[in-house]
Amino acid sequence: MIRIANGQGFWGDWLEAPVRLVEQGPIDYLVLDYLAEVTMSILQKQRQSDAGLGYARDFPPLIGRIATRLRERNIKVIANAGGVNPAACALAVRRLAPHLKIAVVTGDDIFGRLDELLGRGIEMRSTDTGARLSTIRDRILSANAYIGAFPLVEALATGADVVIAGRSTDTALALAPMVYAYGWKDTDWNRLAAGTIAGHIVECGAQCTGGNCQVDWQSIPDMANIGYPIIDVEADGTFVITKHKRSGGRINTHIIKEQLLYELGDPKNYITPDCIADFTTIALRDDGPDRVRASGIQGRPRTDMLKVSISYSDGWKAIGTLVYSWPQALEKARAADRIVRARLHGLGLRFDEIYTELLGANACHGPAARPPADPPEVELRIGVRGQDQKAVDRFTRELIPLVLNGPPSATGFGEGRPPVREVVAYWPALVPRAEIVTQVEVIE
Amino acid sequence: MKVPLSQLAHTRSGDKGDTANIGVIAWRPEDYTILLRELSPERVKAHFGEMVKGPVECYELPNLAALNFLLHGALGGGGTLSLRVDAQGKTLGAALLRMEIEVDERELTR
Numbered sequence: 001m002i003r004i005a006n007g008q009g010f011w012g013d014w015l016e017a018p019v020r021l022v023e024q025g026p027i028d029y030l031v032l033d034y035l036a037e038v039t040m041s042i043l044q045k046q047r048q049s050d051a052g053l054g055y056a057r058d059f060p061p062l063i064g065r066i067a068t069r070l071r072e073r074n075i076k077v078i079a080n081a082g083g084v085n086p087a088a089c090a091l092a093v094r095r096l097a098p099h100l101k102i103a104v105v106t107g108d109d110i111f112g113r114l115d116e117l118l119g120r121g122i123e124m125r126s127t128d129t130g131a132r133l134s135t136i137r138d139r140i141l142s143a144n145a146y147i148g149a150f151p152l153v154e155a156l157a158t159g160a161d162v163v164i165a166g167r168s169t170d171t172a173l174a175l176a177p178m179v180y181a182y183g184w185k186d187t188d189w190n191r192l193a194a195g196t197i198a199g200h201i202v203e204c205g206a207q208c209t210g211g212n213c214q215v216d217w218q219s220i221p222d223m224a225n226i227g228y229p230i231i232d233v234e235a236d237g238t239f240v241i242t243k244h245k246r247s248g249g250r251i252n253t254h255i256i257k258e259q260l261l262y263e264l265g266d267p268k269n270y271i272t273p274d275c276i277a278d279f280t281t282i283a284l285r286d287d288g289p290d291r292v293r294a295s296g297i298q299g300r301p302r303t304d305m306l307k308v309s310i311s312y313s314d315g316w317k318a319i320g321t322l323v324y325s326w327p328q329a330l331e332k333a334r335a336a337d338r339i340v341r342a343r344l345h346g347l348g349l350r351f352d353e354i355y356t357e358l359l360g361a362n363a364c365h366g367p368a369a370r371p372p373a374d375p376p377e378v379e380l381r382i383g384v385r386g387q388d389q390k391a392v393d394r395f396t397r398e399l400i401p402l403v404l405n406g407p408p409s410a411t412g413f414g415e416g417r418p419p420v421r422e423v424v425a426y427w428p429a430l431v432p433r434a435e436i437v438t439q440v441e442v443i444e
Numbered sequence: 445m446k447v448p449l450s451q452l453a454h455t456r457s458g459d460k461g462d463t464a465n466i467g468v469i470a471w472r473p474e475d476y477t478i479l480l481r482e483l484s485p486e487r488v489k490a491h492f493g494e495m496v497k498g499p500v501e502c503y504e505l506p507n508l509a510a511l512n513f514l515l516h517g518a519l520g521g522g523g524t525l526s527l528r529v530d531a532q533g534k535t536l537g538a539a540l541l542r543m544e545i546e547v548d549e550r551e552l553t554r
Binding site: 037038128214257260264267281364368369424425428 | 456
């Protein structure tokens, strides 16, 4: 059996989680997932302004903090913290943890290869809309192919203590040590699917150990010290999801089911670079306190295409809020919304969208919820989005004046006018697998 | 008799672009058949009204006594495009639990 722990579900997740995973009990591998679609564009911008940036900056200080323990306990780390600049990330880790051997996986970043690929007829049409990439070519901010577990396995085989990748899939981070430790073949579809599904369960960190969980949530013990997930996996691909003893949170089959369904599409066709996993073949059972066992998982051969994540600039947006109090809080907020819209119209400003919500009335559940009759307060939340940055900026000046020149008892304007943010849109596409060649470089 | 879906199932929801997914899991495996019978894509779409612009699809996971609903065009454009407070559909699962489900009393006590 090997033990693989996930200490980070996204960049910005709990800083203490990975430290506790290495301190509070035995693990063999620590995997950390830092990347979301939007993250890549942020990192690409950081790299453009400073060639030494473009990676998850939380990662090097974390490794510095746990380096001694990693060595003492022979724990290997696998992370997609490299973002769009894995080499710079590795150098930063080396400065803070000079005794660790680092392997860097590259080849996923195709930002600089887009014209070459387009020129050879690789169209990268949007898999959502079918549109041609040329319609957004001059606005692209980042482009990365999702890579699977096998490049990470190659990196582990160098004997590295820390493996740093760019846009590897979340599930590959957990699958890679299984393939490496057990020597699974790249055609062991059932085992690859089992490892992929284990990776899916843990990829959002504490969301499988009691976080964001509807199952009797008020009774979940010690959420302040919630334990992050650990996979105990056997050579045949059966695995147990558990956590360190004495950590907080809870694991049972209902909780694992919630996470299995999280962000799931067609359950029979969970497509990754490594295999196609079939979620309808999973057999789950409770296996003692805070332990759930999964077995029976089946998979099918991988496809010959890789998914590409392309981000591009798509205008500007701003979202502003004001609070209206009882009496007639809802009516006041609705009146204020009409006034703002009339003033924007009067100024001749054009937007792709103006969207209004009343927090405390209908924002989250929409028509599914009955609005409250006469709430003590509601928050008016107006957002605008458009291609004209100046128009969006002008909108941000239209909310605070309402405190004096609109309906009565408005408050909650203390933060000033809202910021104007660039909209970074996401363009999912495919490239032939053969186009993506990864490399592993060791830094000692 | 009618009971809220929360009595029969729990949910978790999330996003993939402008599509929200809601996983619906029966508290008791034997109630999976009630979910199959009562939770049609059409009913789920109607429950959310104008919030869901596109079609709703349903996938079955009998091994988990669960259904997976995909709600297309449900997130105001999705990702960073969306102007909604719940741009990632995190609360839509809870919203579905409000739905009133028709059950035979004997089904609840079996």
